[in-house]
Amino acid sequence: MxxxxxxxxxxxxxxxxxxxxxxxxxxxxxxxxxxxxxxxxxxxxxxxxxxxxxxxxxxxxxxxxxxxxxxxxxxxxxxxxxxxxxxxxxxxxxxxxxxxxxxxxxxxxxxxxxxxxxxxxxxxxxxxxxxxxxxxxxxxxxxxxxxxxxxxxxxxxxxxxxxxxxxxxxxxxxxxxxYSATTIVYYNKDLWKQAGYDSFPATWDELLAAVPKFQEMGVQTIALGNLDKWQYNSSWCSALADRYTGSDWTQSIIDMDGTASFTDEDFVKFLELTSKIGDSNALNPDYESIGNQEASAMLLSGKAATTIDGYWNVEYTASNADQEMLDKIELAVLPAVEGGKGQPDAVAAGCxxxxxxxxxxxxxxxxxxxxxxxxxxxxxxxxxxxxxxxxxxxxxxxKDPSTFSTINQKYLDFVANAENTCVIYDARINASVIATMNDQFVELLSGSTDPETAAGKIQQEYETICAQYAN
The missing domain is CATH 3.40.190.10 (Periplasmic binding protein-like II)
Incomplete structure (x- = not known):
């Protein structure tokens, strides 16, 4: 309620x-x-x-x-x-x-x-x-x-x-x-070690290959809390799509200059990966009915090996994890994609x-x-x-960094080492377009639509908004 x-x-x-x-x-x-x-x-x-x-x-x-x-x-x-x-x-x-x-x-x-x-x-x-x-x-x-x-x-x-x-x-x-870093991988290094990984996967193929191993362990690979639909957009899409399209494409979308489209091949590739993630069993089955804090709770309780969230989860983690768990939690960037035009390690950040x-x-x-x-x-x-x-x-x-929680210090190190950043979609792209994107992401993850159809619906809403501003 x-x-x-x-x-x-x-x-x-x-x-x-x-x-x-x-x-x-x-x-x-x-x-x-x-x-x-x-x-x-x-x-x-x-x-x-x-x-x-x-x-x-x-x-x-x-x-x-x-x-x-x-x-x-x-x-x-x-x-x-x-x-x-x-x-x-x-x-x-x-x-x-x-x-x-x-x-x-x-x-x-x-x-x-x-x-x-x-x-x-x-x-x-x-x-x-x-x-x-x-x-x-x-x-x-x-x-x-x-x-x-x-x-x-x-x-x-x-x-x-x-x-x-x-x-x-x-x-x-x-x-x-x-200052908001919205795409941060929070992962339990001990659980990933048990699954055979010395560090967080560098590519999505490596990550998805871990799903059967975690299933054998009785652990969810990634906990997602997309109840209000914004989580996948804010904490996944902005950086993941940018890996395919590059930042010039995103700026063109923001500027509405007519040179970029959501039906462009590179953005559709991102939608294809979204669909692939939904089909992979990497996500908790109830991701549409829980919020981001509930997803984080799955990580902190050992029920999930990973959650992908923003800087706000630093505070939730600091308040809800004991020191033993804080020592296990590490932060990473989203894995790279093959053949993308953007920076492979970009973090969505800004205001x-x-x-x-x-x-x-x-x-x-x-x-x-x-x-x-x-x-x-x-x-x-x-x-x-x-x-x-x-x-x-x-x-x-x-005034006194010695008082910081372990996770806060790890976050500060994460920000300091983030050499490349990209635009936060739902901070810069028109709200009506974001709402359509959020709906399509839900359908893609559940297998209710396909990438081309989703791209077409997002582009249709985008063109409607562009026409309104042109008038």
């Missing part, structure tokens, strides 16, 4: 109100995170802004996918962005009244897209990279170019992370919230989530909203992430 979303606005001078739709609201004990019971409707009621000695406070609304429940679970990829928002609210409590909506990650897309369709977005919001183009075409995003260029930490940014929110004419319409500002804002409200967005994206976030052994938006240095 999906968790209900929570909305809260600051009590005290930040006026925070936490609610749960369909359930009772929780309580909290910290000054910066005080909560009270209420309803979503009540939280949405327009109330006059609080008064200060200098006049009326600016009212700002923000919505993001970093919930208290996830933060309290120990997931630093959720905890640190949430803390950054609360810190800004506390720091600006004398002049700004902040209303925050927290939405559980799996529900966030539906909620925000509905608000965007109704032209009712919050003042500040986090957004997936594949939504940016649609939001901008609809005139929903404020220009952040000056805010980025004039911010005091501009030179600390990993500036390539802005690629997904920089328009063709150079306007910046968002700010990065993460998948950004913070945007509502284009309707003006005056002091716009100024404060831009300040909040930049704060969420900058060193205040990056230092928190770096200090727990993750890579983030800025070049910040960890």
């Amino acid at each position: 999906k968790k209900s979303f929570r909305m809260y606005a600051a009590l005290l001078s930040v006026a925070m109100l936490l609610t749960a739709c369909g359930s009772s609201a929780g309580t909290s004990a910290t000054a910066a995170d005080t909560t009270a019971a209420g309803t979503v409707a009540a939280a949405k009621t327009e109330e006059p802004a609080e008064k200060t000695e200098r006049g009326e406070k600016v009212k700002l609304s923000i919505m993001h996918a970093y919930t208290k429940e996830e933060a309290d679970s120990g997931d630093n990829t959720r905890k640190m962005p949430r803390e950054t928002v609360l810190e800004w609210a506390e720091n600006n409590k004398d002049s700004v009244q902040v209303e925050v909506t927290e939405v559980q990650h799996d529900d966030y897309e539906t909620k925000l897209q509905a608000l965007a369709a109704a032209d009712d977005l919050p003042d500040v919001f986090t957004m997936k990279g594949s939504w940016v183009e649609n939001f901008n075409a609809s005139g929903l995003l404020a220009d952040m170019t000056d805010a980025v260029n004039n911010c005091q930490w501009k030179d600390q940014y990993k500036f390539y992370l802005f690629d997904g929110v920089t328009t063709k004419d150079g306007k910046i319409i968002g700010a990065p919230m993460q 998948g989530w950004f913070v945007g500002v509502n284009s309707k804002l003006e005056g002091e409200a716009l100024e404060k909203a831009l300040d909040l967005a930049m704060y969420m994206s900058g060193p205040a976030l990056s230092q928190r992430m770096t200090d727990v052994g993750l890579v983030s938006t800025c070049d910040t240095v960890a």
Whole structure:
């Protein structure tokens, strides 16, 4: 059952109100995170802004996918962005009244897209990279170019992370919230050793040849959790397809310049491998009914030898594996393919989530909203992430690396040794095309369609989107 979303606005001078739709609201004990019971409707009621000695406070609304429940679970990829928002609210409590909506990650897309369709977005919001183009075409995003260029930490940014929110004419319409490596092989080296491998397979033929050996051992070769359909796209497709097509092809798809097609031979070869993987018995039979964390749990319990996931799984692994298991888990890149045009060891990496500002804002409200967005994206976030052994938006240095979990250190080594990267598909390609791709991947893995038919359906949706933008 999906968790209900929570909305809260600051009590005290930040006026925070936490609610749960369909359930009772929780309580909290910290000054910066005080909560009270209420309803979503009540939280949405327009109330006059609080008064200060200098006049009326600016009212700002923000919505993001970093919930208290996830933060309290120990997931630093959720905890640190949430803390950054609360810190800004506390720091600006004398002049700004902040209303925050927290939405559980799996529900966030539906909620925000509905608000965007109704032209009712919050003042500040986090957004997936594949939504940016649609939001901008609809005139929903404020220009952040000056805010980025004039911010005091501009030179600390990993500036390539802005690629997904920089328009063709150079306007910046968002700010990065993460450095995301999405295609990481997590594997149990002891189980692979038992299957006869001293290291993770370098090619897909070698990997698939291991399936019968793991079946004899009673171990699943690869655990996949594709319940919400995004896992195969984010953590497999981006890097695997790039091995066949090369990055120039992908950039052409993003640019909609008419020179690349999803029916091109190289992309179809990727779809053929997808179909082959589905037929190989390498995947757990229930991959369509479990999520990525359940797949990771299979690895950590010894039921699977491998899972392929993103950087967010570092935190899940650190929180749920004992030291004995952490010592067994190693990280690797996806195997190479034969005859591909891309880098054989490329890792899909970049920024998948950004913070945007509502284009309707003006005056002091716009100024404060831009300040909040930049704060969420900058060193205040990056230092928190770096200090727990993750890579983030800025070049910040960890205060005490000796405290890092074994898996965090392995992740930092993985990133440092990743010489080649490629685009994250569902961070840069149009969201409607991604949705069609996700559906076709499910059908390919289950044997319900063939590569040529899948390619045709993806291309048909792509051409529809291209025509819309051409008009």
